[in-house]
Amino acid sequence: DAGVIQSPRHEVTEMGQEVTLRCKPISGHNSLFWYRQTMMRGLELLIYFNNNVPIDDSGMPEDRFSAKMPNASFSTLKIQPSEPRDSAVYFCATEGDTGELFFGEGSRLTVL
């Protein structure tokens, strides 16, 4: 298996633009997580899906952030409009049968 696949790996955009980050989970993993990593705040859980349904979105910072999982093989995290303080590395992770989380390589977002 190729693991959790995220795209893009790097994105630089200007304030106010829409950003869409994508995640392809490991086949058969029913739980999917979006995390944000910054120097100041460390790793923060943004949202958790189970069987494509959002279960806990209490970590989503504000209405500018939205996440979807239209099917078992794809999820998106969207920021509209983006702001400089959204600059971070965004990780997607999925959960295996043993409870281990498998992380993607992350999407590094820079908002100018």
Place this chain on the structure above:
Amino acid sequence: GNSVTQMEGPVTLSEEAFLTINCTYTATGYPSLFWYVQYPGEGLQLLLKATKADDKGSNKGFEATYRKETTSFHLEKGSVQVSDSAVYFCALSLSGGYNKLIFGAGTRLAVHP
């Protein structure tokens, strides 16, 4: 609330030195405890875990023992290698509900030849 506190980095060691990275936790229930490692430019990978008090997790020469009395889960390795240079995250997960990991701030380890 539930939280994880790790020693601040960076930790700089020479090859073959002994490593300890301290981790303590606060939890309302009986958590499972984890160490994840993040190599440069990569996502996090599970290094080891322990699910109950006195359990010892081990992998790749790293060990950590779940100490309920001191609410600690310190990471140790007897002889580090340059390839161990990475950021190490301690985390907890509470039983019941879903596997919501709460991470510490991470400790950067740099090992020099």
